[in-house]
Amino acid sequence: MQSAEGPGDGQVAAGRRVSTAGTQTDSVSGQTPRLSKVNLFTLFSLLMELFPPVEQQKKSQVKKTGLVVVKNIKMVGLHCSSADLHAGQIALIKHGSRLKNCDLYFSRKPCSTCLKMIVNAGVNRISYWPADPEISLQNEASNPTSTEDAKLDAKAVERLKSNSRARVCLLLQPLVCDMVQFVEETTYKCDFIQKIAKTLSGCNTDFYTECRQERIKEYESLFLISNEEMHKQILMTMGLENLCENPYFSNLRQNMKDLILLLATVAASVPTFGHFGFYCNGSQQTNDMHHQSLPQEIARHCMIQARLLAYRTEDHKTGVGAVIWAEGKSSCDGTGAMYFVGCGYNAFPVGSEYADFPHMDDKQKDREIRKFRYIIHAEQNALTFRCQEIKPEERSMIFVTKCPCDECVPLIKGAGIKQIYVGDVDVGKKKADISYMKFRELEGVSKFTWQLSPSHIDVHEPTARENGIQKTQSLDEQQHQSKKLCLGNH
Numbered sequence: 130m131q132s133a134e135g136p137g138d139g140q141v142a143a144g145r146r147v148s149t150a151g152t153q154t155d156s157v158s159g160q161t162p163r164l165s166k167v168n169l170f171t172l173f174s175l176l177m178e179l180f181p182p183v184e185q186q187k188k189s190q191v192k193k194t195g196l197v198v199v200k201n202i203k204m205v206g207l208h209c210s211s212a213d214l215h216a217g218q219i220a221l222i223k224h225g226s227r228l229k230n231c232d233l234y235f236s237r238k239p240c241s242t243c244l245k246m247i248v249n250a251g252v253n254r255i256s257y258w259p260a261d262p263e264i265s266l267q268n269e270a271s272n273p274t275s276t277e278d279a280k281l282d283a284k285a286v287e288r289l290k291s292n293s294r295a296r297v298c299l300l301l302q303p304l305v306c307d308m309v310q311f312v313e314e315t316t317y318k319c320d321f322i323q324k325i326a327k328t329l330s331g332c333n334t335d336f337y338t339e340c341r342q343e344r345i346k347e348y349e350s351l352f353l354i355s356n357e358e359m360h361k362q363i364l365m366t367m368g369l370e371n372l373c374e375n376p377y378f379s380n381l382r383q384n385m386k387d388l389i390l391l392l393a394t395v396a397a398s399v400p401t402f403g404h405f406g407f408y409c410n411g412s413q414q415t416n417d418m419h420h421q422s423l424p425q426e427i428a429r430h431c432m433i434q435a436r437l438l439a440y441r442t443e444d445h446k447t448g449v450g451a452v453i454w455a456e457g458k459s460s461c462d463g464t465g466a467m468y469f470v471g472c473g474y475n476a477f478p479v480g481s482e483y484a485d486f487p488h489m490d491d492k493q494k495d496r497e498i499r500k501f502r503y504i505i506h507a508e509q510n511a512l513t514f515r516c517q518e519i520k521p522e523e524r525s526m527i528f529v530t531k532c533p534c535d536e537c538v539p540l541i542k543g544a545g546i547k548q549i550y551v552g553d554v555d556v557g558k559k560k561a562d563i564s565y566m567k568f569r570e571l572e573g574v575s576k577f578t579w580q581l582s583p584s585h586i587d588v589h590e591p592t593a594r595e596n597g598i599q600k601t602q603s604l605d606e607q608q609h610q611s612k613k614l615c616l617g618n619h
């Protein structure tokens with residue numbers, strides 16, 4: 130991941146303050162609103178809780194939890210609980226003593242079983258989203274016995290917290306004031322939404338608003354506690370009584386609400402809509418395992434991660450995000466066999482200051498002071514700062530929000546990545562300083578672009594592939610689906 134600043138100012142440290150800085154500290158010169166690293170990691174932990182389930186989740190008091198492992202201010206692990214293991218246990222299995230000095234971002238306050246092992250591994254800091262914890266405290270009325278256990282666990286967590294070297298805290302930074310509006314506007318203009326809008330030709334121009342509203346409703350019910358009293362009770366049980374006083378309490382709730390709004394807006398940018406998905410064009414279809422498509426919901430989820438990363442860009446005109454995942458042998462992680470390899474966004478070389486390089490684009494005169502020779506592309510950063518090797522025998526995939534340019538196409542192929550999931554709006558374009566010609570000719574890497582399912586284009590052709598499986602749909606089924614908004618888990 131790009132950029133070297135660390136999380137720090139303006140953070141919400143448990144029980145001390147809600148926020149001191151009015152805004153995040155690292156936005157670039159006030160040009161475009163920018164997501165802070167702390168908020169990026171927090172939002173990634175929430176997203177990981179939403180990773181499409183690969184197995185049946187058990188109905189229990191233990192809530193599914195997302196987890197981001199950060200080392201030297203870079204993400205090195207993305208996990209979520211499985212049916213048998215909590216997210217913290219998975220981190221321990223996957224990283225072992227490499228957790229030493231890492232920062233961990235949980236989507237829920239971890240239980241004592243996880244916390245004792247994580248603390249023991251020597252982590253530096255543990256941050257969590259201040260709503261219902263992993264062992265739920267929200268079911269008080271419905272199940273008094275399990276709430277008793279949950280309260281005992283919360284007490285044990287507090288004891289572990291006060292006796293450990295690791296800092297257990299809340300790290301939430303207020304968003305810059307026009308951040309949500311900026312995300313909403315850029316989302317509406319993004320390739321994925323615009324491609325759908327074109328096919329609707331005015332009959333449902335408001336589909337994006339509907340998608341977004343659905344996501345907001347879903348995420349609010351998962352990540353917020355609507356009842357203020359209940360929220361206070363939970364914070365008290367978690368040892369955050371200082372945050373229960375106003376204005377801290379209302380500031381905290383507003384911060385949380387804004388972040389959820391932002392996450393839902395980004396998630397709505399790659400919607401489950403009609404027959405849209407990531408498909409490769411006919412001639413590229415193959416039976417080779419390495420080149421078969423991921424399930425659509427997983428592909429969409431990873432693209433949402435890439436879209437979120439783009440809000441860390443240092444290019445104030447065009448933000449791009451990229452994330453690399455691979456599929457190993459089966460695993461205990463809630464992500465199934467998939468594991469995180471690396472991620473990045475477009476930015477100037479690490480350590481540079483805002484004024485070091487030109488920021489002009491190719492529509493502005495004077496070639497010498499244009500940005501293009503200096504900016505490191507999202508894919509380049511994802512490859513440079515990856516935390517895992519790309520193994521030739523495994524299915525590896527990169528998700529990029531914008532078509533790879535001629536500089537990046539050979540890098541992706543050379544690195545041995547097997548699949549690209551991408552928005553292809555710029556394919557074949559040659560701009561003055563950056564061109565997107567090589568993507569079309571790229572061979573040996575499967576290209577899944579956002580489009581209508583091939584089976585929808587020709588209803589008699591049984592070529593739709595969901596997870597590599599041939600599928601035929603009746604005309605009726607298709608018409609029904611395209612009328613209705615399918616708003617399941619992104």
Ligand SMILES: Nc1ccn([C@H]2C[C@H](O)[C@@H](COP(=O)(O)OP(=O)(O)OP(=O)(O)O)O2)c(=O)n1
Binds near residue numbers: 492532563
């Ligand atoms: N796969 C890609 C494609 C582009 N970029 C980055 C490099 C530059 O920071 C920016 C370039 O984007 P554009 O080609 O859209 O050029 P402009 O920013 O000048 O926009 P415009 O389309 O108006 O020319 O995106 C990237 O990181 N990864």
